[in-house]
Amino acid sequence: MFRVLKEASTLSSSEEVLFSVVIAVYNNAEYASDLYRSLECQSKVEGGWEVIIVNDGSTDSSLSIAENWQKKSRLNIRVLDKTNSGVSVARNHGISECSGKWITFVDSDDVLHRDYMASLEDFLRRDRHNMASLLATRSVIYNEKTGILVDNHPLAWKFKHGDRLVDINQQPHVVHLGGHATVVRRDFIEANSIRFNENVRPGFEDADFIGRYLGKFERPVIGLVASARYYYRKRSNGTSLIDTTWTKPEKFSHEPKYGHLGMLRSITADRGYTPKWAQNTVLYSLYWYFLADRSWNSPIAGVQKQLLDDFWVVLHEIMMYIDVDVLRQFSLRNYGWYLSEGIIRQFKNNSWVKSEGHTVYRWGGITSKKKTQKFVYSYIGVKPKEQFFVDGKRVTPVHTNTVVNRAFDHELMTERILNLPSHGKVRIWLDNKEATIVRMPPFNRLPSFADEMDPDLILSGESKIVSPHAVTSEYKKANGGLTKKAIVGINALASRGSEEAWVNNKYVIRSVYDILSRVVKRKYQNWIILHNKSKDAKILRASLQPEVCVNYKHAWIFIDRPDRGDDNAEHLYRYVRKNHPNVNIWFLIEESAPDWNRLSADGFNLLPYGSEKTITAVLNAKFILSSHMDAGIFDLIDRKRFGATSAKRVFLQHGMNMNDISKWLNTKDLPLMITSARPELEALVSERSQYRISKREAKLTGLPRHDKLVKMSKETPVSERQNILIAPTWRKYLSDDMAVLDSEVARRDFILGTDFYKSWQGLLNSTTIREMAQRNGLNIVFALHDHLTEFARLFDFGDHVSVLPYREMSVQKMLANTRLLVTDYSSLSTEAAIANSPVIYYQFDSESIYSGKHSFKKDWFDYKINGFGPVCNSQSSVEGSLIDIESNAWEPFNLYKKRLSETLPYLDGSACARVVHQIMKIA
Known part of the structure; x- marks a missing residue:
């Protein structure tokens, strides 16, 4: 349905x-x-202009608001109404009703500068030769939550030098993708029947329209048009279309x-070749796909495999239109070496650095200890036949590793890493042909404009200061006396203040006042930084x-962890203290942590986390041994302030790793990482794994804390234990959803409505589990995740359930007294199985847990194949399993005992000894 609600006021015959x-x-x-106010208050434009609003089946009061504005406005406004069909269909309807020489598209939640239309008109006037095919305006990010304007759009570099005309055949790096900041010639789109492609969704429809048009x-x-400022709203609730597109299947099919x-096909058909600017446009858009895929909590994790398979095929077709030199020279976003090399290797069977044969990259410097040099090359399929020579003599690599780099659940390239002797000239032959060895070249910086311009592209008049940011920059560069500096500063403040006031109404x-407050705060922070630099220098001198x-x-x-112990580091510390008294050992923990007093009473050499003593200790340490490697633990001191430590990091792990953590682990430099399960180690170090860690660094030793757990479990038979432990994991997506809620009441109501809460509440209040606990004299303990501490009272399931926060619980003592564990995905299940529970x-929620909403990504472990107990998807299934276990005298079934012994071979009480042995080997 499509109808005109009210005819627009007519223009006089003389007004164009x-x-x-x-x-x-x-x-x-x-x-x-906000939008209508910014349109209503536009400064004077000599040429007439009109507004066409297309209501796309809104279910709120959007239509009536538009109609009311139309009735009261002095502007030439037309309001159209249609059933919901999407933004492309709505814009196409609008185009058909336009009468202007130029058409621009404005998103309904944004704001325009008061001189927006006047700046466009002025630019056209200065374009003496009528050269512009399209006008692109300057997008400024408007943070709705803070009200602050930030001119940091990834393509903002185009506007840094003011208004200008650019022939994109000559300067193909100048790409434009945003329809909201686009002005096109109406006669040209009508003559060529150009419309928004309704099949392109949920993104790229603007870029597609612009590309086909150009x-x-x-x-x-x-x-x-740098002087035309368009304020692009960044919504505080994350509901902008750009924020939600990754959840839509069309992102990988239609778009x-x-x-x-x-x-690309359309432009190639028109031109007979694929212009470089079109190739760059697509590469810029695809960058965000690759970036999303490589992120730790990737939104692509939940995309169906068939969709990714189809996307992979289309990606190959797309790359047929992309020249290999365009891939090498692309500089609008930094793909990084792995992606740049991988894309060129996968889609062009070539390398990032051009050479006649295979390219091998010389990576970094020579290692001081073993006098080796690192070399890397890529390939697809079968590994090339390798031959290595140093000063003409055949040599064998000191160490090799083969890593599979994947993208969108497909192999992108295989990376071959070689450590070769460095005592002479190195030559490498691959498949009987000498490879070209090059040093890793630097990546391209952001592009710049050509120094010389064609005469017909030079605008008349001078380019003016185009933004308050430029005024501020002028203030910073101002020379002269205090008076001149003050005048320029007042102008900058007035300009910035006027702009923010306009946008925020x-x-x-x-x-x-708000700007001055931010300036004062920033100055104070800068003063603190300078003060700290002086303080840091004194600390560093004293520390050394x-x-x-x-x-x-x-x-x-x-x-x-900074706030607690009782994990592998503490248990290994105890072993070293007892068996290697000559080793200088220290345990790092916050002085305010509950475990501080316990460890102090036990005679631990304690270091207060974050103290000046820590700086001295870390800079002089030989090893940093930790069960975690998160930020703040991997770097125990700020390397920017105090420099990097030469201490070697030993990753003791928190538990048996079951999931794919390659994207996280590959960012760590670890000379030693211990593991406890055979398939866990195999997943890490097998030939062609996704991990950069190798057999040289990863070792199968068992976990230090398992030594004590095995001993404790033997002291109390499972039939004598007192607790049924319920220990669910948290869901990251619940944290994300709660983060946008601004009150405790809203967060509480949100939690109470989640499947997470309802499912565990239903189980804990089931008649089966209550009666089972009662007849066996058992306590039901609900282990409350740290993320839920502030909502502990919501988990009052009744007198028959004790709620115990993780941070108040000694996990090993609890497991040694646990007759049965019910969890969902927690690695605690491994600990319980070791304790014979x-x-x-x-x-x-098994269907959604690997959807990217949580940090889980499958690796070698499958709960149904490798798990240590039955997998249940419903409450009734859990209740049935409870009855089965009770009838088996609370003993684990033989199937799960066998799995445990086959998976974890080192439950013999000697894990600590094996770990120390491996540490001594890298000392």
Whole structure:
């Protein structure tokens, strides 16, 4: 359905419509007043302009707000109404109603500078030869939550030098993708029947429209209107279309097929070749796909395999239109070596650095200890035949590793890592042909404009200061006396204050106050930094005094977490203290942590986490041994402030690793990582794994804390234990969803409505588990995750359930007294199995847990194949398993005992000894 609600006021016959503003509206009631105010208050434009609002089936009051504005406005406004069909369909309807020479598209939740239309008109006036095919305006990010404007769009570099005309055939790195900041010629789109492609969704529809449009020009010229400022709203609740696109299947089906590929095909058909600017446009868009795929909590993790398979095929078709030199020279975003090399290897069977044969990269310097040099090359499929020579003599690599780099669940390239002797000239032959050895070259910086411009691309008049940011920059560069500096500063403050006041619809004096407050805060922070630099220098000098360093010379620093111990580091510390008294050992923990007094009473050499003593200790340490390697533990001191430590890091792990952590682990430099399970080690170090760690670094030893757990479990038979332990893991997506809620009441109501809460509440209040606990004299203990501490009272399931926060619980003591563990995905199940307690996995959300909403990503471990207990998807299934275990005298079934013994071979009480042995080997 499509109807005109009210005819627009007519223009006089002498008044020409210069600009048509098309606004597609869907449920913008919350933001409409900001946009309409910015349109209503535009400064004077000589040429006429009109506004066409297309209501795309809004379910809120958006339509009535638009109609009311139309009735009251002095502007030429037309309001159209249609059933919901998407932004592309709405814009196309708007285009058909336009009468202006130029058409621009404005998103319904954004704001325009008061001189936006005037700046466009002024630019056209200065374009003496009428060269501009398209006008691109400057997108400034408007942070709705803070009200601050930030000119940091990834493509903002184009506007840094003011208004200009650019022939993109000559300067193909100048790409433009945002329809909201685009102005096109109406006669040209009508003559060529150009419309938004309704199949391109949920993104790239703007870039597709712009690309097809520019592809029709023999000489496409973009007018960069830096003086026209478009305020792009970054919503505080994360509901902008750009924030939610990764959750839509069309992101991997329609967008690449009809958008990236469709646009390249269309332009190639028009031009007879694929322009480099079009290739760069697609590469810029695809960058965000690769970035999302490589992130630790990837939103792509939950995409169906068939979708990714189809996307992979389309990606190959897209890359057929991309020249290998364009891939090498692309500099709009930094793909990094692994992606750059991988993309060129996968799609072009070539390398990032051009050579006649295979390219081998010389990586870093020569290692001081073993006098070796690292070399890397890539390949697809079968590994090439390798031959290595140093000064003409055949040699064998000191160490090799083969890593598979994957993208979108497919192999991107195989990376071959070689450590060769460095005592002479190295030559490498691959498949009987000498390879070209090159040093890793630097990546391209952001591009710049050509120094010389064609005469017809030079705008008349001088380019003015285009933004308050430029005014501020002028203030910083101002020379002369204090008076001149003050005048320029006042102008900068007034300019910034006026702009923020305009966008936020508040008084200028208030904006000026807010800006001054931020400046004062920033100055204070800078003063603190300078003060700390002086303080840090004194600390560093004091820390390096011989009489101070002697206490920590060659120290082994143990840490579990800053706020607690009782993990592998603590258990290994105890073993070293007893069996290697000559080792200088220290345990690092916060002085305010509950475990501080316990460890102090036990005679531990304690270091207060974050103290000046820690700086001295870390800079003089030989090893840092930790069960965790998160930020703040991997770097125990700020390397920017105090420099890097030469201490070797030993990753003791928190438990048996069951999931794929390659994206996280590959960022760590670890000379030693211990493991406890055979398949865990195999997943890490096998040939062609996704991990960069190798057999040289990863060792199968068992976990130190398991030594004590095995001993404790033998002291109390399972039939004599007192607890049924319920220990669910947390869900990251629940934290993300709660983060946008601004009150405790809202977060509480949110938790109570989740499947997570309802499922565990239902189980803990089931008649089966209550009666079972009662007839066996058992306590039901609910282990409360740290993320839920502030909501502990919500988990009052009744007098029959004790709620115990993790941080208040000694895990090993609890497991040694646990008759049965019910968990979902926790590695605690391994600990329970070691303690000979039966395990039940309650996985009510198994279909969604690997969807990218949580940090889990499958690796070698499958709960049904490798787990230590039955996997249940419903409460009734859990209840049935409970009855089965009770009837088996609370003993784990033989199937799960066998799995445990086959998976973890070192439960003999000697894990600590094996770990220390491996540490001594790298000392």
